[in-house]
């Protein structure tokens with residue numbers, strides 16, 4: 059399915075083909091409309107129920123660390139366990155241990171530094187790494203590809219296996235995790251089945267929430283501190299014929315109304331749309347198609363395509379602290395826009411029709427902007443329009 063669906067089939071991942079379930083079995087497994095695109099609509103909680111019904115309660119759903127039987131030092135006992143697990147003879151199990159046991163993966167001697175690459179290594183990958191490190195030392199170049207990789211890796215792994223400090227924050231066994239992928243900005247989040255749609259809405263960070271409206275060339279000191287998110291609280295998700303509007307605050311407007319009125323004004327063939335309150339629904343309550351592009355809209359007209367790419371049961375290796383969800387695990391690398399003058403600091407202002415600027419629009423950091431456009435007393439020089447600018451690369 060999507061590049062980032064990584065559900066473990068044994069834990070209810072949906073990204074592999076489903077088990078061939080006899081059609082007479084009465085199971086309501088999601089069926090693929092087109093295998094590469096999306097499933098039919100199905101009820102999220104009912105799907106979780108099916109998995110929980112099929113798996114053995116304590117064992118399969120447990121979020122405790124698995125017993126450390128892998129570290130049994132008694133090799134005879136270990137062989138017996140392996141023979142049982144693999145359905146092979148004791149002899150074969152012993153041979154397997156001799157050929158591919160854990161100790162065979164070790165390449166360092168006691169006390170050796172893993173950062174030091176030995177002179178005469180015959181491992182090709184280590185050779186390449188050695189050359190790369192040497193090259194980096196000689197050129198002092200910033201290795202962007204490497205930085206991006208590190209960034210992506212840290213993003214994905216920062217919460218792996220994390221346990222909550224307070225046991226009340228522990229995720230319950232059998233909880234569902236939905237992978238939620240969003241375009242513009244490109245990011246992937248994990249959200250729990252029991253979480254409300256509003257929890258995801260609050261965690262979606264979009265630069266248009268941070269934009270400050272208005273032109274401030276005459277009064278740059280009065281550019282407001284409050285950001286659009288506080289001013290315009292309306293937003294909706296659209297899933298399967300229903301608009302889920304954020305109605306938590308009295309000033310929230312029903313952004314979906316114009317769309318519904320438009321669709322109903324003529325028979326446009328869209329059928330009847332429903333509306334609901336975003337804060338009244340959890341992801342378990344939804345009927346959705348995995349892989350299908352849905353919509354999140356806020357700030358009146360800032361639209362994001364959202365796709366649920368995977369639904370699976372929680373696993374003991376997951377982040378188990380529910381307060382950390384929705385959990386951002388992937389984010390597109392964004393370049394920060396630098397000040398045109400100093401080429402060093404991130405832009406805070408953007409100007410139009412600027413008599414001092416070689417391009418339109420032109421971006422400035424706060425210091426250069428003021429130095430170039432105002433005299434020592436703070437009087438505006440020349441002609442220009444100035445707007446506060448929030449760089450998409452400066453926030454997470």
Ligand SMILES: [Zn+2]
Nearest residue numbers: 264266360361
């Ligand atoms: Zn947006």
Ligand SMILES: [Zn+2]
Nearest residue numbers: 397400423426
């Ligand atoms: Zn500058």
